[in-house]
Amino acid sequence: MSIASPLAALGRPVLRALAAVGRVALFAGEAVSHLFRPPFYGREFLTALIQIGWLSLPVVGLTAIFTGGALALQIYAGGARFNAEAVVPQIVAIGMTRELGPVLGGLMVAARVASSIAAELGTMKVTEQIDALTTLSTNPMKYLAVPRILAATLAVPVLVAVGDSIGIAGGWLVAISRLDFNSAGYLKNTLDFLQFWDIGSGLVKGAVFGFLVALMGCYMGMTSGRGAQGVGAATKAAVVAASVLILASNYLLTEVFFSA
Amino acid sequence: MIELSGVHKAFGDNRVLRGVDLVIPKGQSMVVIGGSGTGKSVLLKSVLGLVRPDLGTITLDGVDVTKGDRDAFLARFGMLFQGGALFDSLRVWENVAFRLLRGHQKRPKTEARAIAVEKLRRVGLKPEVADLYPAELSGGMQKRVGLARAIAAEPEIIFFDEPTTGLDPIMSGVINELIREIVVEMGATAMTITHDMSSVRAIADRVAMLHQGVIQWTGPVSEMDATPDPYVQQFIHGRADGPIESVR
Numbered sequence A: 001m002s003i004a005s006p007l008a009a010l011g012r013p014v015l016r017a018l019a020a021v022g023r024v025a026l027f028a029g030e031a032v033s034h035l036f037r038p039p040f041y042g043r044e045f046l047t048a049l050i051q052i053g054w055l056s057l058p059v060v061g062l063t064a065i066f067t068g069g070a071l072a073l074q075i076y077a078g079g080a081r082f083n084a085e086a087v088v089p090q091i092v093a094i095g096m097t098r099e100l101g102p103v104l105g106g107l108m109v110a111a112r113v114a115s116s117i118a119a120e121l122g123t124m125k126v127t128e129q130i131d132a133l134t135t136l137s138t139n140p141m142k143y144l145a146v147p148r149i150l151a152a153t154l155a156v157p158v159l160v161a162v163g164d165s166i167g168i169a170g171g172w173l174v175a176i177s178r179l180d181f182n183s184a185g186y187l188k189n190t191l192d193f194l195q196f197w198d199i200g201s202g203l204v205k206g207a208v209f210g211f212l213v214a215l216m217g218c219y220m221g222m223t224s225g226r227g228a229q230g231v232g233a234a235t236k237a238a239v240v241a242a243s244v245l246i247l248a249s250n251y252l253l254t255e256v257f258f259s260a
Numbered sequence B: 001m002i003e004l005s006g007v008h009k010a011f012g013d014n015r016v017l018r019g020v021d022l023v024i025p026k027g028q029s030m031v032v033i034g035g036s037g038t039g040k041s042v043l044l045k046s047v048l049g050l051v052r053p054d055l056g057t058i059t060l061d062g063v064d065v066t067k068g069d070r071d072a073f074l075a076r077f078g079m080l081f082q083g084g085a086l087f088d089s090l091r092v093w094e095n096v097a098f099r100l101l102r103g104h105q106k107r108p109k110t111e112a113r114a115i116a117v118e119k120l121r122r123v124g125l126k127p128e129v130a131d132l133y134p135a136e137l138s139g140g141m142q143k144r145v146g147l148a149r150a151i152a153a154e155p156e157i158i159f160f161d162e163p164t165t166g167l168d169p170i171m172s173g174v175i176n177e178l179i180r181e182i183v184v185e186m187g188a189t190a191m192t193i194t195h196d197m198s199s200v201r202a203i204a205d206r207v208a209m210l211h212q213g214v215i216q217w218t219g220p221v222s223e224m225d226a227t228p229d230p231y232v233q234q235f236i237h238g239r240a241d242g243p244i245e246s247v248r
């Protein structure tokens, strides 16, 4: 056996992965370039806004309230080890706004939205609806991808803001009902402590995550393989890719925003 | 006039088109026949640029279809896809009027709807169907809605991929007549794929048979029955034995 073959075996998947990254980047570039060129499809944008933003509110709210509640319990228990139980409001607030609000909200949206976009566009691809759009002089990128990507980029920060508030409310509820905190004092501590950038950084993260979720949903859907199996694979790939990209970009953004 | 010369297309190891040469004269009805899986749909899609040929050229009125203004090019075409390819998020009339509701051919909603209802009538569908969603229709009805959408903007060139597959004989007759009318009255150029020999006789000016990636035979429909070509003879008589293998 030649010495090159193990290297080749290693090199091939790496090359394939790089090629995939390149294709996604080209797709993203094309989508963004269409953002600024007419025609614009307002009705599709509004539908996407409702689908992605409004209809995701329950799942994001539920995620946030339980997370905020659990966070309060953990910080109280952890803080008690060095007599720092009093930091619960501050840590819940900063934990929700900077990390858990955007990341968990983003992951829930990835599960809900990346999958549904990929399945819908994948089905359109395998039933030739995307080809049909082209023959009807409508650019599928403009008509299908751009409204969804724009809607997700704008809607997810709003979802994050709502999630932050509900998460903090969850922490407050647990703190006053289970941990003997005083209601007004808890809220005052939270408000005094939070700075604009704690919230702002989370909203920026939300916009990036929303973009990534819709991008992966559209890319995987529009490049779906053939048949039901192709759509299934595209849906799975969209959720996995969106989730991993959210976690990786969250780390990078945190480095950029907060490392000294 | 549409002219294909030396068109090749492979998907991986599957060499589907292996040098297709074909001329579709302006204002004529060309019917493409051939076994299933021989690449007839791929051939139509190549002309429209939905499939990119590996080799060869396709021209429309002497201009390479891959060059020039793509919007203006596509505006001249109507296409009925083999599976209908209706947009399932839109109502039937919005599907039919798709081109009339946006872009260069945009017009008021009521007018677009009226045109859609009229086209639906021409493919044998009642006005009540207009407000349904595609998923609420039978396969044959979806096919006819697809046909109505293809002709809605009155294109100069129309491609029909198996327009009568899945229709009952009476409806097939209606659709055959409609396609003939479109060619004769509107002067459109049509390219139709079908397996249905009664359709071939009803709508074709010329016939081309695709087999093993090339045009095996082409000629006026009047010469089809008399041609000695064994492939054509086997196909039009539906015989199991002959040069075309029945296991493909």
Ligand SMILES: Nc1ncnc2c1ncn2[C@@H]1O[C@H](COP(=O)(O)OP(=O)(O)O)[C@@H](O)[C@H]1O
Pocket: B011, B014, B016, B034, B035, B036, B037, B038, B039, B040, B041, B042, B043
């Ligand atoms: N997008 C595609 N990717 C891979 N193979 C394809 C694709 N489209 C068509 N094919 C293959 O090309 C061949 C011809 O298909 P098609 O043109 O649909 O046949 P038909 O003559 O029945 O219309 C088939 O073997 C089909 O599997």
Ligand SMILES: [Mg+2]
Pocket: B040, B041, B042, B082, B161
């Ligand atoms: Mg076909």
